[in-house]
Amino acid sequence: MVHVNLLRKCIYILLAFILVLTICLWKETRKGLYFSLKSESQPSHILVKMWRWGTLKQGLAQDAPINVTKKLSLSAKTLRLNTSTAVAGSKLTAKPKELPSAIKVWNKNSSSQSLNPRLQKARKNYLQMNKYHVKYTGPKYTTKLSSEEILCQLRSRLDFRMITAAESPFNTSEWEAYLPKENITMHLGRCAVVSSAGSMRSSHLGPEIDSHDAVLRFNGAPTRGFQVDVGEETTIRLVNSQLITVEEQKFASDPQYNFGTLIVWDPAPYHSNIHEWYQKPDYNFFESFKHYRKKHPEQPFYILNPHMQWQLWDILQENSPEDIQPNPPSSGMLGIVLMMNFCDEVDVYEFLPSKRRTDICHYYQKFFDQACTMGAYHPLLFEKNMIKHLNRGKDEDIYNYGKVTLTGLRNIQC
Ligand SMILES: *[C@@H]1O[C@H](CO)[C@@H](O)[C@H](O)[C@H]1NC(C)=O
Numbered sequence: 001m002v003h004v005n006l007l008r009k010c011i012y013i014l015l016a017f018i019l020v021l022t023i024c025l026w027k028e029t030r031k032g033l034y035f036s037l038k039s040e041s042q043p044s045h046i047l048v049k050m051w052r053w054g055t056l057k058q059g060l061a062q063d064a065p066i067n068v069t070k071k072l073s074l075s076a077k078t079l080r081l082n083t084s085t086a087v088a089g090s091k092l093t094a095k096p097k098e099l100p101s102a103i104k105v106w107n108k109n110s111s112s113q114s115l116n117p118r119l120q121k122a123r124k125n126y127l128q129m130n131k132y133h134v135k136y137t138g139p140k141y142t143t144k145l146s147s148e149e150i151l152c153q154l155r156s157r158l159d160f161r162m163i164t165a166a167e168s169p170f171n172t173s174e175w176e177a178y179l180p181k182e183n184i185t186m187h188l189g190r191c192a193v194v195s196s197a198g199s200m201r202s203s204h205l206g207p208e209i210d211s212h213d214a215v216l217r218f219n220g221a222p223t224r225g226f227q228v229d230v231g232e233e234t235t236i237r238l239v240n241s242q243l244i245t246v247e248e249q250k251f252a253s254d255p256q257y258n259f260g261t262l263i264v265w266d267p268a269p270y271h272s273n274i275h276e277w278y279q280k281p282d283y284n285f286f287e288s289f290k291h292y293r294k295k296h297p298e299q300p301f302y303i304l305n306p307h308m309q310w311q312l313w314d315i316l317q318e319n320s321p322e323d324i325q326p327n328p329p330s331s332g333m334l335g336i337v338l339m340m341n342f343c344d345e346v347d348v349y350e351f352l353p354s355k356r357r358t359d360i361c362h363y364y365q366k367f368f369d370q371a372c373t374m375g376a377y378h379p380l381l382f383e384k385n386m387i388k389h390l391n392r393g394k395d396e397d398i399y400n401y402g403k404v405t406l407t408g409l410r411n412i413q414c
């Protein structure tokens with residue numbers, strides 16, 4: 001009798017325990033955040049699933065360049081989050097990354113060793129894959145160039161032309177109505193380049209950004225609802241071919257694209273000629289482009305010539321002590337050099353991370369991936385090294401505002 005009672009008690013306690021445990025687990029699961037990530041504004045979709053009990057599991061689901069077999073080994077890795085900002089609405093617990101007294105900003109000598117193991121592996125995979133058939137034969141880091149010398153390289157070696165209707169294969173009646181007759185001409189004063197980084201959140205940079213003569217934004221970065229942090233002016237919007245092709249519906253219908261000048265770029269094979277590229281663009285955006293132009297004939301909308309990205313890539317490789325990812329530079333980097341060509345002076349916000357640095361990819365989405373700051377597909381690490389080297393502003397401005405100040409290419413003496 002005694003034994004039976006004891007057994008019964010034990011079973012009740014056990015049942016109660018299991019019930020509590022189930023409730024706890026269920027609650028935790030619901031807290032898990034689910035992110036669908038379009039990384040680095042580039043052809044990669046990553047799904048990141050995050051659970052609150054300690055580790056963070058993530059699954060990579062890139063539609064482009066990573067080989068599926070390798071993808072699996074990558075996704076098994078855990079991803080550590082280094083966040084310094086809590087995001088409104090998310091259940092992240094913020095952990096201050098560094099003491100406010102220690103001003104630590106991007107080190108221009110950063111090497112791939114400073115990447116976490118997952119991103120190191122991604123870089124190696126891209127080097128192996130060499131999707132764009134990069135055959136670089138130029139000099140490699142023979143001497144560390146001064147920032148003036150690099151500015152001169154940018155000025156003399158980058159072709160900033162936009163595609164016009166005068167040029168083969170676009171000199172056909174099929175294109176005549178859609179392409180500008182003339183190359184773009186812009187002579188701007190003080191310009192701002194606004195990155196889409198998660199660290200733009202709570203920056204209160206809006207008024208400062210809007211005080212510039214011209215503002216460049218990227219892809220789908222919204223201003224509505226974020227004016228306080230990112231401002232509301234948009235002079236130029238640089239979009240990638242993926243955005244206008246894959247998300248054509250949204251691109252065609254969202255009124256945020258109807259302001260300012262649009263420039264689209266598409267990743268071409270390494271130093272391909274314009275005919276090869278025309279036959280095989282990375283995303284076949286030409287029809288979407290025409291479609292948009294038909295609807296908005298008054299809005300300036302240019303196609304960036306496909307050479308510029310690889311000319312820039314060569315300069316990045318030449319000035320980096322190790323092999324950089326053989327993929328096109330990021331939209332961020334392309335936008336920065338475009339504005340350096342158009343403007344007397346360029347302030348770039350949150351391309352180099354400020355004290356608000358976070359693994360949240362975009363200020364307008366809740367996706368997490370360190371790749372958005374450090375680069376996986378794009379040679380972002382090396383781009384940032386170069387931008388830090390070219391910065392004329394103070395480290396305090398990087399730390400506080402993520403702000404870098406660059407000289408316009410027109411104003412340099414070579
Ligand atoms: C992917 O990688 C695996 C292992 O490295 C290799 O065997 C396979 O051929 C690759 N597949 C493609 C499509 O590149």
Ligand SMILES: *[C@@H]1O[C@H](CO)[C@@H](O)[C@H](O)[C@H]1NC(C)=O
Pocket residue numbers: 080081082097115116
């Ligand atoms: C996260 O930050 C800490 C402290 O700043 C650093 O030691 C660690 O290596 C970082 N983790 C990753 C994955 O970069």
Ligand SMILES: *[C@@H]1O[C@H](CO)[C@@H](O)[C@H](O)[C@H]1NC(C)=O
Pocket residue numbers: 107108109144
């Ligand atoms: C970067 O490296 C150069 C020499 O290669 C050195 O003079 C400089 O102090 C380094 N800068 C930083 C921030 O570590």
Ligand SMILES: *[C@@H]1O[C@H](CO)[C@@H](O)[C@H](O)[C@H]1NC(C)=O
Pocket residue numbers: 167168171172173
């Ligand atoms: C387009 O330009 C090419 C090269 O300049 C020329 O050979 C060709 O005849 C032009 N096509 C038309 C339709 O004008």
Ligand SMILES: *[C@@H]1O[C@H](CO)[C@@H](O)[C@H](O)[C@H]1NC(C)=O
Pocket residue numbers: 160161162183184185186341
């Ligand atoms: C086209 O315009 C850009 C920007 O104004 C300028 O840098 C470039 O030199 C021009 N190219 C030609 C061939 O006129």
